[in-house]
Amino acid sequence: MPKTAVITGTSSGLGLDLANHFINEGWRVIGLSRKPSPINSQNFTQKIVDIQDYKSVEFVFKELKNEALDLLINNAATFTMTEFCDTDINTINTIIDTNLKGSIYVCKYALSLLNKDSRIIFINSVAGLEELEKQSIYCASKYALTGFAGVLGKELRSKRIKVVSIHSGGINTPLWNTSNPYPCGNVSEAIPTQEITKLISFIVNSPVNIEYKTIKLFPSLEWHN
Numbered sequence: 531m532p533k534t535a536v537i538t539g540t541s542s543g544l545g546l547d548l549a550n551h552f553i554n555e556g557w558r559v560i561g562l563s564r565k566p567s568p569i570n571s572q573n574f575t576q577k578i579v580d581i582q583d584y585k586s587v588e589f590v591f592k593e594l595k596n597e598a599l600d601l602l603i604n605n606a607a608t609f610t611m612t613e614f615c616d617t618d619i620n621t622i623n624t625i626i627d628t629n630l631k632g633s634i635y636v637c638k639y640a641l642s643l644l645n646k647d648s649r650i651i652f653i654n655s656v657a658g659l660e661e662l663e664k665q666s667i668y669c670a671s672k673y674a675l676t677g678f679a680g681v682l683g684k685e686l687r688s689k690r691i692k693v694v695s696i697h698s699g700g701i702n703t704p705l706w707n708t709s710n711p712y713p714c715g716n717v718s719e720a721i722p723t724q725e726i727t728k729l730i731s732f733i734v735n736s737p738v739n740i741e742y743k744t745i746k747l748f749p750s751l752e753w754h755n
Contacts, residue, residue, distance in 0.1 A: 532573070534558045534599050536640060538581060538632075539606030541565040543703035544653065547723040548603060549574065551731060560597070562590065562636070563606065581606055581632030582624070591639035599643045601734060604633040605653040609705045611713070614666040622667050629671035634678060646690040647738045651730060652679045654695045656746065656754045676744075683743060692741060694733055699748025701726060714751040721749050 535552050539545035540561030546569070549559045553573050560575045561567050567576055577593075579586045608628045610621060637650065644650070657665050658672030676695060683693030700720035706712040712720060733742050748754050 532556050532558050533601070534560065534597060535601035535603065536560045536562065536594075536599055536636075537603045537605055538562045538636060540567045540569070540576075543705065544701060544723045544726055545603075545605040547727050548605065548730065551727045552601075555731070557601075560594065562587075581636055582627040584631075584635045584638075587632075587635040588639050591643070594643065597643050598645050599640060600645055600648045601651070602637070602640050602644065602648070603651045603653065603730070604636055606632060607653065607655075607705070609665075609668055609710060611664040611710050613664055617667055625667045626671050629668070630674050630678075633675060637682065644689075644691050648691050649734060650679075650682070650686075650691065650693045651733070652693070652695045653726070654679070654697045656697050656699050656748055656752075658695070659697050659744075659746065660754055680743075690738075692738075694742045695744050696726065696729065697744065697746040698726060699752045699754060714749070719749060719751055721747070 535557050537545055537549050537559060540549045541563040546567060549561050549569055552559050553571050558573050560577060562577050562579050564580050577590045579590050581587055606628060608625055633652065652675060654675055655672045657669045658676040662669055679693050679695045686693060698721060700712055700714060702717050702720040702722055706717045
């Protein structure tokens with residue numbers, strides 16, 4: 531019987547690449563996103579949902595109540611580079627509600643469906659470990675997610691569910707655009723989504739007695755402590 535993964539943010543970028551990878555590996559993938567995914571596969575189930583809305587997330591997981599999940603990847607995120615003094619309230623709420631609260635909501639309602647020896651993977655950021663200018667609210671959301679994931683990992687050890695946080699530098703995704711230009715040069719030289727996907731595949735296929743807690747990586751265009 532194929533394994534099953536829930537992945538958020540599967541309409542584009544890293545989430546789309548992850549979904550295609552696991553489908554090609556024989557998994558069933560349930561994708562959660564605000565926009566439709568271009569994936570056309572009998573092993574892919576699309577759920578249109580804005581993870582900022584906990585009631586919508588709860589409804590989706592009630593529909594999935596008979597599923598047995600082997601993997602949850604919290605990937606969906608939003609981002610803007612703006613000095614705090616120029617950041618409006620709507621932007622603050624959107625970043626916190628998506629990156630932090632949205633991931634918490636998904637974990638809350640997915641938890642009862644996760645099998646023993648399953649994994650929860652958070653696509654976090656170097657912004658969850660460092661202080662980056664023009665990213666104050668993004669850092670706040672990702673720092674908080676780091677803390678949440680760390681505690682969750684401790685609490686789930688007895689249930690044999692492993693929690694991993696991946697703290698990446700710049701990834702070549704649509705989050706970098708004319709409104710948010712990649713500050714280190716050409717975004718094509720940032721980390722390809724396929725490299726993050728390969729890393730996650732390595733983790734997922736590792737023996738169950740190996741823990742990965744915090745993984746930090748970044749392109750050579752950047753430097754992080």
